[in-house]
Amino acid sequence: MRIMSSPIKASHGAAYSRILGVGGARGNRVVDNAEMCTIIDSSDEWIQQRTGISERRWVDDEQTALTLATEAARKAIERSGVATDQIDAVLVSSVSNERRFPSLSVQVASELGLDNPAATDLQAACAGFCYGVSLADSMVRTGSAHYVLVVGVEVLSKQTDFSDRSTAFLFGDGAGAVVIGPSEVPGIGPAVWGSEINTGEIIHSDEFEVAVAGGFSPKIHMEGNKVFRWATTYIVEKTVETLEAAGLTPEELDVFIPHQANNRITDAMLRRLKLPDDVVVSRDIKMMGNASAASVPIAMEALLESGEAKPGDNALIIGFGAGLVYAGQVVVLP
Numbered sequence: 001m002r003i004m005s006s007p008i009k010a011s012h013g014a015a016y017s018r019i020l021g022v023g024g025a026r027g028n029r030v031v032d033n034a035e036m037c038t039i040i041d042s043s044d045e046w047i048q049q050r051t052g053i054s055e056r057r058w059v060d061d062e063q064t065a066l067t068l069a070t071e072a073a074r075k076a077i078e079r080s081g082v083a084t085d086q087i088d089a090v091l092v093s094s095v096s097n098e099r100r101f102p103s104l105s106v107q108v109a110s111e112l113g114l115d116n117p118a119a120t121d122l123q124a125a126c127a128g129f130c131y132g133v134s135l136a137d138s139m140v141r142t143g144s145a146h147y148v149l150v151v152g153v154e155v156l157s158k159q160t161d162f163s164d165r166s167t168a169f170l171f172g173d174g175a176g177a178v179v180i181g182p183s184e185v186p187g188i189g190p191a192v193w194g195s196e197i198n199t200g201e202i203i204h205s206d207e208f209e210v211a212v213a214g215g216f217s218p219k220i221h222m223e224g225n226k227v228f229r230w231a232t233t234y235i236v237e238k239t240v241e242t243l244e245a246a247g248l249t250p251e252e253l254d255v256f257i258p259h260q261a262n263n264r265i266t267d268a269m270l271r272r273l274k275l276p277d278d279v280v281v282s283r284d285i286k287m288m289g290n291a292s293a294a295s296v297p298i299a300m301e302a303l304l305e306s307g308e309a310k311p312g313d314n315a316l317i318i319g320f321g322a323g324l325v326y327a328g329q330v331v332v333l334p
């Protein structure tokens, strides 16, 4: 049946949205490659050459995904200047919730004393933060929320298979958060996002029931070579598309913050993007390892705190990982 008119009201929001504040939190334990090589058969030289990682951050006994997410979110809200009772939606992306429910989003909202916001978790692994940014952008522009807290948080040290030396040295623990709200000018470019069907086994975790029955916690398994090839071919093209979708030339970009998975992947992206030498490129992986959904916002905070990047800079961000899935956009830094 064709509906010619409808009594349903539709919401309308701001013309544009932007990131208003960013915050990060890192695991307190610094685990350098020397310590890692007491756990796996490897060397500092091999790990640095293959990935760029010198050390990674792991949670200490007091830290959890919830404490990290709350710390990062609190900083992001303070820096945004938005009152806590104005945050009307929370999106947390994570593969590290210790329980299937309640969601981390509701727990973070509770810890921060927010005013009963809409709250839900996302699961897009290492692309999760960038998925959250585009969903929040849509929510603000359609009027379904005014100020959205987007968090990426991971505690991957608890999910690492230390019997697999090809992945054990990669992962780190942390959280990054942003507040996204209305803007008079575009502050978040179009999403370039998608998935690769039939690739679920390339990066996967153990099934919960199998792990419980076996008396262990679910661990991450990855065919690193296949991910590496996908990232350095398909995802490299997606970085170019993301820049084009925002209508920018390489000369108009100020900052590049790819998912911190491997410096050699970042190098492949740079070769294809042909960015000018003065574009600031995040290499946060060196001190952090791969913190999945947290990696992009933590790196964003670090570049702003060090002064390498400035508020108002145009930054290309892109995440990619288990699914396989990816998402990227150009954002104006807060």
Ligand SMILES: CC(C)(COP(=O)(O)OP(=O)(O)OC[C@H]1O[C@@H](n2cnc3c(N)ncnc32)[C@H](O)[C@@H]1OP(=O)(O)O)[C@@H](O)C(=O)NCCC(=O)NCCS
Residues within 6 Å of the ligand: 040, 041, 042, 043, 046, 047, 050, 051, 126, 165, 166, 167, 169, 203, 223, 224, 225, 226, 227, 228, 231, 261, 262, 265, 290, 320, 321, 322
């Ligand atoms: C994980 C990763 C760093 C491994 O690097 P790689 O160059 O692909 O390494 P390979 O697994 O092919 O192994 C190459 C050799 O190094 C050895 N090796 C593997 N891990 C090692 C380690 N920790 N130390 C020393 N040698 C190691 C292998 O045994 C192999 O030796 P061989 O050639 O004699 O068989 C790389 O594949 C990668 O970064 N993949 C992408 C990960 C990613 O982007 N994830 C994103 C989503 S989370």
